[in-house]
């Protein structure tokens with residue numbers, strides 16, 4: 171057992187004090203050190219360890235819980251990574267600013283690093299507040315001794331409240347030692363300016379030049395964050411890989427709750443890298459996550475100061491995680507997904523209601539009304555009639571795109587495409603109890619759907635289709651990529667019929683729960699017979715695989 175003695179001098183509440191924690195107790199009370207050959211130890215440990223994405227954050231504690239270590243742990247948890255933590259400083263901090271700082275002694279930071287890195291298989295190290303030159307040097311030494319897959323450096327120099335979190339003398343060691351070891355460096359505009367000798371950075375073009383200059387210090391990628399650029403603009407970050415600049419545009423959320431956005435962004439990047447993502451994808455996921463979390467927390471009021479924290483675990487309050495609030499949807503309902511088409515109904519002289527009744531009679535497990543050019547009043551009447559049929563047979567009814575119709579007929583949910591209303595806006599309108607589906611062609615779109623609180627995604631066209639104009643075919647490879655990346659259940663769509671549905675389900679892809687069909691049911695003489703036939707094909711295939 172080991173104790174720390176704190177030098178707890180009382181401090182005037184407003185001033186920021188950089189004080190040193192006193193040294194640890196005498197060596198006789200120390201635990202035995204990890205074995206000298208840490209590498210050998212690591213191999214032995216990892217032979218027993220479960221593979222699990224693991225981020226180690228080396229950062230300061232924020233007593234207010236919005237930034238620093240606390241934000242890092244919540245962000246990693248939200249993205250499904252394990253997070254260990256080495257505390258470099260303890261701050262007395264709240265929504266008004268930083269009132270005090272205790273720096274942890276360098277030797278004790280070294281000890282924490284040793285403890286974690288010699289025992290656990292850390293994939294990615296993420297740094298936050300590194301208060302002094304000595305701390306940066308200790309970290310560099312530890313990383314040389316225990317190499318990890320990736321290093322994410324968030325050069326925390328000044329808090330948004332304007333308080334200094336790292337002595338100005340650390341700038342040179344950041345630039346000369348840590349950046350050269352980093353995979354990505356993520357300064358905000360103020361930090362980028364300080365790192366470059368207080369140059370003025372006012373425009374996106376200035377951010378590009380800054381990214382290019384910081385890249386010269388040696389990191390593989392640079393992300394200059396624009397959260398603190400003028401409020402009127404989009405939230406634009408500049409990503410630079412040494413050759414190309416990519417401007418990442420996000421919606422700027424109108425909120426005071428932006429404390430800890432930088433720490434969260436860097437931890438999300440680290441989590442995604444630990445899961446195996448490429449750098450650009452990791453950054454995109456991280457930016458989406460921050461934007462979505464800010465959106466969900468925009469009206470939260472915690473503390474009385476000007477900059478509040480946000481809710482990293484907003485997902486727990488959204489379906490499908492909050493199962494209590496959303497009893498209606500089960501992923502198995504995607505098994506045989508019937509999507510209506512007004513043109514086909516006209517061709518065969520059927521009403522929407524007749525088509526839906528026949529599809530349900532044949533065994534459709536979920537129905538979507540996709541009426542691209544129907545008159546609103548007529549469509550609503552038909553939707554209400556379909557709702558009655560679906561309700562009495564326990565089959566959910568979704569409406570394509572038209573949130574107004576869904577609300578008016580009390581449908582079970584809405585399906586949206588990439589150019590329709592955002593899923594999170596649909597969720598706000600429909601509430602937590604309804605089903606929301608999103609058409610996705612890429613892992614990034616699937617991630618966004620999950621962030622936005624959707625319940626499932628539709629992925630296709632698996633085969634060429636005549637039902638949707640200008641719809642690129644993804645094939646099995648595209649479907650597989652999206653299914654592997656998706657955190658939501660997937661229904662395959664596009665050109666699927668009785669002769670190929672079996673092959674799609676036989677792929678046995680993770681998250682793939684069923685097929686969605688239009689022509690194969692509704693561009694036929696007898697909808698009920700076609701649906702029954704397809705259902706038995708799917709059942710037979712799935713019982714074999």
Ligand SMILES: Nc1ncnc2c1ncn2[C@@H]1O[C@H](COP(=O)(O)OP(=O)(O)OP(=O)(O)O)[C@@H](O)[C@H]1O
Pocket residue numbers: 237329330357358359395396397398405406407420421422423424425428429430431432433434435457460461464
């Ligand atoms: N109001 C906002 N709406 C949407 N995105 C935002 C907003 N504010 C910041 N961001 C995004 O959050 C991420 C972090 O950027 P920011 O510039 O706020 O970092 P930071 O200043 O280091 O944060 P902090 O010091 O508060 O932890 C960036 O992707 C940025 O675009």
Ligand SMILES: Cc1ncc(CO)c(N)n1
Pocket residue numbers: 229230231232237238239261263298299326328329330335429430431432433
């Ligand atoms: C401990 C800590 N780390 C980082 C930041 C930057 O947001 C902060 N305010 N506090």
Ligand SMILES: [Mg+2]
Pocket residue numbers: 330358397398428431432
């Ligand atoms: Mg900021």
